[in-house]
Amino acid sequence: MASYIIRRLLQAVPIIIGITLLTFFIMQLAPGNPMQTMINPKIPLSEMQKVQEELGFNKPVIYQYFNWLKEILQGNLGYTIKTGQPVTQLIMERLPATLLLTCTAFLLSFVIGIPLGVYSALHRNKTPDYVLTVVSLVGISIPSFFFGLGLIFLFALKLGWFPTSGMKTIGKDLTGIALFIDYARHIMLPAAVLALPTVAVVMRFTRSSLLEVFSLDFIRTAHAKGLSKRVVIFKHALRNALIPVITIFGLSIPFLFGGAYITEHIFNWPGMGSLGISAIVGREYPVIMALNLFTSILVLLGNLIADISYAWADPRIRYS
Numbered sequence: 281m282a283s284y285i286i287r288r289l290l291q292a293v294p295i296i297i298g299i300t301l302l303t304f305f306i307m308q309l310a311p312g313n314p315m316q317t318m319i320n321p322k323i324p325l326s327e328m329q330k331v332q333e334e335l336g337f338n339k340p341v342i343y344q345y346f347n348w349l350k351e352i353l354q355g356n357l358g359y360t361i362k363t364g365q366p367v368t369q370l371i372m373e374r375l376p377a378t379l380l381l382t383c384t385a386f387l388l389s390f391v392i393g394i395p396l397g398v399y400s401a402l403h404r405n406k407t408p409d410y411v412l413t414v415v416s417l418v419g420i421s422i423p424s425f426f427f428g429l430g431l432i433f434l435f436a437l438k439l440g441w442f443p444t445s446g447m448k449t450i451g452k453d454l455t456g457i458a459l460f461i462d463y464a465r466h467i468m469l470p471a472a473v474l475a476l477p478t479v480a481v482v483m484r485f486t487r488s489s490l491l492e493v494f495s496l497d498f499i500r501t502a503h504a505k506g507l508s509k510r511v512v513i514f515k516h517a518l519r520n521a522l523i524p525v526i527t528i529f530g531l532s533i534p535f536l537f538g539g540a541y542i543t544e545h546i547f548n549w550p551g552m553g554s555l556g557i558s559a560i561v562g563r564e565y566p567v568i569m570a571l572n573l574f575t576s577i578l579v580l581l582g583n584l585i586a587d588i589s590y591a592w593a594d595p596r597i598r599y600s
Contacts, residue, residue, distance in 0.1 A: 288587070292580050299576040300352070303569050304345045352573070358566030367570045371552065377447055378551030380463075381544070382536040384471040389478035389532060394525065396479070397486025398518065404491060412483065419480030424539060428473040428546040435469060442469050445548035470547040474539050478532050485528060489521035496520075523590060530586025534578040 339347075351358065357367040400412045436444040442465050443449070454462050493499060494517060502512045537552070544553030552571065559567035 285584070285588070288584050292584075295580060296577065300349055300573065301345070303572045303576070304348060305341075307565055307569055308341060348569075357570040357573075360564055360567060362562065362564070367566050370555065370567065371570060371574070374550065374552045374555045377549060378537065378540055378544070378553060381467060381470055381474065381549060381551060382533075382540055384467055385474035385478070385536055386532065388471060388475040389482055389536075390525075390529070392475070393479040393482025394486050397483040397525075398490060398513065400483065400487040401490035401494070402513070409487075412487075416480040416484050419476045422476070424473050424477070424542050425546055427476060428469070428543060431469045431473060432546075442466070447550055470543050470549055473546070474536055474543045477539070478528070478535065482525060482528055485524045486521065489524045490517060493517045493521045526586050526589045529589065530582040530584075531579075533582040533585070534575055537575055537578055 348358075355368065357371070359366055360370065396412055400409045403409045432444050435441045447463070447466055448454075448459075449462050449466075452462070499512060499517055502516050507516075540549075540551060540553035541556050542553070543549070544551045545557045548554070552574075555567065556571050558564075559571070
């Protein structure tokens, strides 16, 4: 297993280099450039040209790329154009809030999606199965911004159960259980919006995979041996049915981070998603490139986690 992980990490190196190439040159194709963002009519043109030379914008594109890559390898993701704040510092300030939101949505997705998928499979072609099928299709189809605004209108404005935005109540010095409850009330709506599509996908994959496993010979053998229905389902069938779900497990990590852009913007959540939206609007090229690179690495990490998890779910899978 260790040699397999090392090989996968080595294979990821050229992929990451390719990602940096795409990230850099796609940003080169974007309209405008950082210098246009920095233009101030009060600054003389000669001074602007001097700044351009200092930043290397007058150098060939390939030189700019390798210079950017060298700085990344040294842990420097650049500086914001308008304020000069280090991008690494900016991301680290926003990362805890995004991790809290995405991890909560991640847990909700699988804690809710897998049991609903099992329940739907056990009631195949019955009313509960039809109801859950409709719910899953709605969950996959409904846009996150529409669902988020609907939850704000119903549960925040009409019922007053949850706050409309933010991560915690401003102006209150809360500690202990009160602080935990305040965080929970603020995170409930954005986590529900972020988790809904994944819950629907996990539920449908669990259902279809379980139905396929139910028809296999070893399940009939387990029933013939007199094992209880609960043991057959949860010890034998479900574990073998988790292979497709594990794939979703790995790929949902970057999906949740990507979905956080819209969700955090709707609920004014102070995370990386709202940072990405403000960077796009403000044409903060270094921030956009750093976030693209971060999300791409998450995709590679998610695939690696999924591949390693296969061996746990199915003992027949071995890495040599």
